[in-house]
Amino acid sequence: MNEVPKRSFxxxxxxxxxxxSVLFIVxxxxxxxxxxxxxxEFFSNIGQFFSLIGKMAHPDWKYIQIVIQPVIQTLQMxxxxxxxxxxxxxxxxxxxxxxxxxxxxxxxxxxxxxxxVRTLPDLLLAAIMVAxxxxxxxxxxxxxxxxxxxxxxxxxYESIETIDDGQLEALRAAGANYFQIIVFAVLPQxxxxxISYFLYTFEINVRxxxxxxxxxAGGIGMLLQQSLDSFNYSQTxxxxxxxxxxxxxxxxxxNYLREKLD
Amino acid sequence: MSKASKNKKYGWIFWxxxxxxxxxxxxxxxxxxxxxSSAVQVTKSIFNGIxxxxxxxxxxxxxxxxxxxxIQTLAxxxxxxxxxxxxxxxxxxxxxxxxxxxxxxxxxxxxxLVFIRTFPxxxxxxxxxxxxxxxxxxxxxxxxxxxxxxLGKLFSESLENMDHGAEEAIxxxxxxxxxxxxxxxxxxxxxxxxxYTLYRFEIAVRSAxxxxxxxAGGIGTPLLFAxQTRTWSRVGIILLGIVVTVTVIDWISGTLRRKLx
Numbered sequence: 001m002n003e004v005p006k007r008s009f010x011x012x013x014x015x016x017x018x019x020x021s022v023l024f025i026v027x028x029x030x031x032x033x034x035x036x037x038x039x040x041e042f043f044s045n046i047g048q049f050f051s052l053i054g055k056m057a058h059p060d061w062k063y064i065q066i067v068i069q070p071v072i073q074t075l076q077m078x079x080x081x082x083x084x085x086x087x088x089x090x091x092x093x094x095x096x097x098x099x100x101x102x103x104x105x106x107x108x109x110x111x112x113x114x115x116x117v118r119t120l121p122d123l124l125l126a127a128i129m130v131a132x133x134x135x136x137x138x139x140x141x142x143x144x145x146x147x148x149x150x151x152x153x154x155x156x157y158e159s160i161e162t163i164d165d166g167q168l169e170a171l172r173a174a175g176a177n178y179f180q181i182i183v184f185a186v187l188p189q190x191x192x193x194x195i196s197y198f199l200y201t202f203e204i205n206v207r208x209x210x211x212x213x214x215x216x217a218g219g220i221g222m223l224l225q226q227s228l229d230s231f232n233y234s235q236t237x238x239x240x241x242x243x244x245x246x247x248x249x250x251x252x253x254x255n256y257l258r259e260k261l262d
Numbered sequence: 263m264s265k266a267s268k269n270k271k272y273g274w275i276f277w278x279x280x281x282x283x284x285x286x287x288x289x290x291x292x293x294x295x296x297x298x299s300s301a302v303q304v305t306k307s308i309f310n311g312i313x314x315x316x317x318x319x320x321x322x323x324x325x326x327x328x329x330x331x332x333i334q335t336l337a338x339x340x341x342x343x344x345x346x347x348x349x350x351x352x353x354x355x356x357x358x359x360x361x362x363x364x365x366x367x368x369x370x371x372x373x374x375l376v377f378i379r380t381f382p383x384x385x386x387x388x389x390x391x392x393x394x395x396x397x398x399x400x401x402x403x404x405x406x407x408x409x410x411x412x413l414g415k416l417f418s419e420s421l422e423n424m425d426h427g428a429e430e431a432i433x434x435x436x437x438x439x440x441x442x443x444x445x446x447x448x449x450x451x452x453x454x455x456x457x458y459t460l461y462r463f464e465i466a467v468r469s470a471x472x473x474x475x476x477x478a479g480g481i482g483t484p485l486l487f488a489x490q491t492r493t494w495s496r497v498g499i500i501l502l503g504i505v506v507t508v509t510v511i512d513w514i515s516g517t518l519r520r521k522l523x
Contacts, residue, residue: 028344031337035398035479042394042403049393072291079288119508120501123384123472124482127489128497132305134298141292211382215475215486228388236385244380 055233056240063238067223071242074219075250077137077212078205081144086198089149093156094182099165117150122208126217137218144209148201155201159193160186192261199254206250210243311494312501319499326484328503335480336507338398338473339466342405347459350410354417371418379411383469387478398479405466405473412465416458417451424450457522460515467511471504 010016095101096110125146129139167185176184213221220239227235321329357371387404394400428446437445474482481500488496 027340031341034334034337035341035402037341037399037402038394042399045393049389052389052392076288076291079284080292083285115509116505119468119505119512121468121472121504123475124485124501124504127475127486128308131489131492132308133301137292207380211384214382214384224382224385228385240381240385243382244377247380248376 052233056237058234059237059241060232060234061238063235064242067220067238067242070213070220070223071246073137074140074209074213074221075206075246077140077219078144078202078209081141081209082148082198082202082205084141084145085148085201086152088145089153089156092149093153093160094186096153096157097160099161099163099168100182100186114150114153117146118154120146120150122147122212123215126212126215130216135216135218140209140212140217140219143212143217144205147208148205151204152197152201155197156190156194159190159197163189196258196261199258203247203251203254207247210246307492307494308497311496312498314495315499315502316493316495317499319496320503328481328499331474331481331484332503332507334398335470335474335482336467336511338401338405338470338478338480339463341402342470343409343459343463343466345402345406346409346413346462347455349406350413350417353410353414354421357414357418358421359418360422372415375411375414375418377411378408379415381408381411383408384473384476387473387476391477396477396479401470401473401478401480404478405470408469409462409466413458413462416462417455420451420454420458421447453522457519460519460522464508464512464515467508471508 092110092114096107096114098107101107122143126139126143129143129146133139133142163186167189168181171181171185209219209221211221211224213219213223214225216222220243224236224239227233227239319328321327324330353371353375357368357375359365359368383404386408387400390400390403391397394403424447428450429442432442432446433439470480470482471485472482474480474484475486477483481504485497485500485504488494488500
């Protein structure tokens with residue numbers, strides 16, 4: 001006679017699943033209580049939300065002329081910000097790469113700083129930058145520079161760590177110094193990845209830069225705030241449409257360039 | 263010289279000029295001179311504030327302190343991501359490309375998802391504040407809707423890349439379409455869905471911490487207030503709180519995702 005394999009107590013009563021489910025439901029109920037979820041209120045007032053959508057469905061087409069200049073400024077902010085961020089990120093990523101810097105203490109400190117920078121949300125950086133450099137596009141540029149610095153240096157050092165060590169050793173054996181190794185062995189291997197990541201970060205920054213102005217950091221977001229504060233939702237609709245078009249164009253362009261690189 | 267290599271040579275010059283032109287255009291348009299004179303001084307006081315955080319704000323039992331508001335922020339992100347994970351499933355099926363059907367459906371679905379992703383989250387938050395009043399609930403709704411854009415995209419991509427063998431097996435032995443969905447598609451795709459949802463939760467924590475800047479609950483409200491009133495020691499402790507929270511959440515979520523994947 002075949003013996004039925006014995007299952008432990010935990011397996012028989014699906015203890016793991018039960019514990020996870022209970023924990024999950026407790027967390028859900030707790031969150032709902034903390035955030036004051038009130039579906040009754042939501043469904044009774046949802047009309048308000050749809051009337052807003054209704055107002056947005058009739059865009060104020062004449063507003064386009066006013067939107068163009070800030071949209072261009074947004075793009076310029078994204079270009080300059082991403083570039084500054086990248087330029088600062090390159091030396092940091094070289095120091096943070098495991099195969100280039102053997103000293104774990106230096107590498108650890110740099111990575112710790114990079115991790116800290118990456119935890120900060122973009123709008124939070126914008127609020128601080130507006131306080132530091134004042135209202136205007138410069139605040140947006142510095143926000144995007146710091147934001148892309150955190151992201152790009154991680155992408156860069158991870159890509160440096162995947163390169164072929166043979167070329168490093170060859171140059172080292174031939175007596176090249178640290179700088180020469182980076183220029184002649186590391187850079188040629190990673191340059192395509194770098195450009196691709198740069199474009200990817202640029203896409204993300206274009207998206208992010210469209211709302212930075214809400215806190216005074218220049219670009220189209222400033223108009224967004226004006227139109228929302230004056231309840232001019234037909235203008236808000238134009239701004240969102242303009243953002244959508246710009247994002248679609250930039251995404252398309254960047255995807256095309258990145259595919260061309262591969 | 264062959265034509266191809268000639269093209270390559272001139273292509274290089276073309277790209278160089280184009281890139282330089284773009285940068286000249288961008289930098290000239292920026293007018294970077296607009297940095298206010300007090301910038302250095304403000305930076306100093308910010309660093310001073312971050313080095314001397316206002317420890318009394320951490321917990322004072324009023325419900326408006328750092329710990330309570332960070333927990334509220336986490337609750338917004340958690341609930342918002344949870345709702346959005348359910349809402350994005352139909353969008354994902356709409357946007358996923360399949361060889362059998364017309365490509366139009368998938369194109370429409372993908373466009374809807376791009377639109378949702380581009381629609382700024384703070385505008386959504388403001389719209390929901392109009393409907394349900396300022397507070398964390400508006401934040402939950404904004405996160406739930408905005409996250410559909412990214413989750414729907416990730417889900418639809420994993421639907422496109424999954425192995426359809428199990429589905430076909432069930433259909434070929436006479437199972438209905440819903441049998442195939444519940445017995446083959448969902449179990450197959452579940453670990454990936456969970457992993458993406460956890461990843462989106464990490465992002466939602468970051469965005470929930472700034473939604474308060476427009477009045478949608480969480481830690482953002484006191485942060486913006488502290489920045490505007492130049493209370494840098496308060497800004498310092500809130501920044502510290504956000505950094506620690508995000509780091510811990512990223513670590514927990516990363517561990518769980520490694521277990522799933």
